Amino acid sequence: MKNLNGNLFDIQRMSLHDGPGIRTTVFLKGCSMHCFWCHNPESLSPLPDVQFFPVRCIGCRLCEDACDWHCHRFEDNGIHIFNRECCIGCGKCTAVCPSGSLVKTGYSISPEQLADIVSRDKTFFGHSGGGVTVSGGEPLLQPDFVTLFFRLMKKMGIHTAVETALNIPSESLKAVLPETDLFLADLKHPDPRTHRTVTGVGNELILQNLSLLDSSRKPYAIRIPVIPGVNDTEEVMNAFQVLIDGLNHPLYLELMPYHEYGVGKYDSLSKDCHQLDGLHPPTKEKLIQLAKCFNSIQVRFRDGAKEIMITGGVLCEENQP
Known part of the structure; x- marks a missing residue:
């Protein structure tokens, strides 16, 4: 085994x-x-997911810089848009999110x-x-x-x-x-x-x-x-x-x-x-x-x-x- x-x-x-x-x-x-x-x-x-809680977002935009796949963008009015279709669940955005707006669910152990x-x-x-x-x-x-x-x-x-x-x-x-x-x-x-x-x-x-x-x-x-x-x-x-x-x-x-x-x-x-x-x-x-x-x-x-x-x-x- x-x-x-x-x-x-x-x-x-x-x-x-x-x-x-x-x-x-x-x-x-x-x-x-x-x-x-x-x-x-x-x-x-079975793969990692990213949960997105918009109400927790403080607009710091750290996720925008961290994501290599450009899944996050902010409109002029500050609304956070998460494009899940291009997300691979790497968790880079969740690692830098200070407010818990983005949460990675799933890991290997x-x-x-x-x-x-x-x-x-x-x-x-x-x-x-x-x-x-x-x-x-x-x-x-x-x-x-x-x-x-x-x-x-x-x-x-x-x-x-x-x-x-x-x-x-x-x-x-x-x-x-x-x-x-x-x-x-x-x-x-x-x-x-x-x-x-x-x-x-x-x-x-x-x-x-x-x-x-x-x-x-x-x-x-x-x-x-x-x-x-x-x-x-x-x-x-x-x-x-x-x-x-x-x-x-x-x-x-x-x-x-x-x-x-x-x-x-x-x-x-x-x-x-x-x-x-x-x-x-x-x-x-x-x-x-x-x-x-x-x-x-x-x-x-x-x-x-x-x-x-x-x-x-x-x-x-x-x-x-």
Whole structure:
């Protein structure tokens, strides 16, 4: 196996939502799906991107001088124009921007460098039963990097988890199985045609990999993003229940309500997000209604500082640890 570097766009410390305990979540760039509601649009391309926030620009024009490709110009009234079409994502403009108007998202890092960064949080992991989670994007598009990084984590006694949509070659899943303690499998829709409409791909490979994961007996949980107008009906959840009835080993099911935090990122990347117009997070009552469709698996979702659990239609609320 080659000692490949990984392409990252963020490292989030002290995370409580990506597996057990306090975790460090590593976000890898590149995705094999294009869900229109994605809250990390900067993760879609495997290449570096430049985010542009015009409201932060102070008109210093340093970016204009730094860019070899003449992507930045200023009109007579001081308005900053960023020509993204000629940008190669080199980051020279972001390096000189003093106000954070230009931000490079995406960089290369070795497994050893990342292991050194994550290991600094080991004390928090030990006290809380936490560890490291790789997410994205789709982290298993970089299986060699994840495998090498996880081997280093295992040598340090750090719990490892992967959040994946499973739309990856089965060999990539098999490669990381030995080094992974927990999988978080994101499922979008049980119907293949609807799945293709809203994500750009069918779900046949995803279900094949889900069966492979289930037969491996590796601990895994299922996550379903609840998207209004896409899968927020009892009919869809009942279809998911049928799918889950064919599995033997999922630990629990987590409903993840759509949120609006990523909308501003689309503007910063000059990406169209018109499908998000008028889309609002589902209510707690709606999530409870959907959770009660599942009678053979514990369902969890978060409501502010609380984790809500429903087992066999019985509601239980627990404070966030």
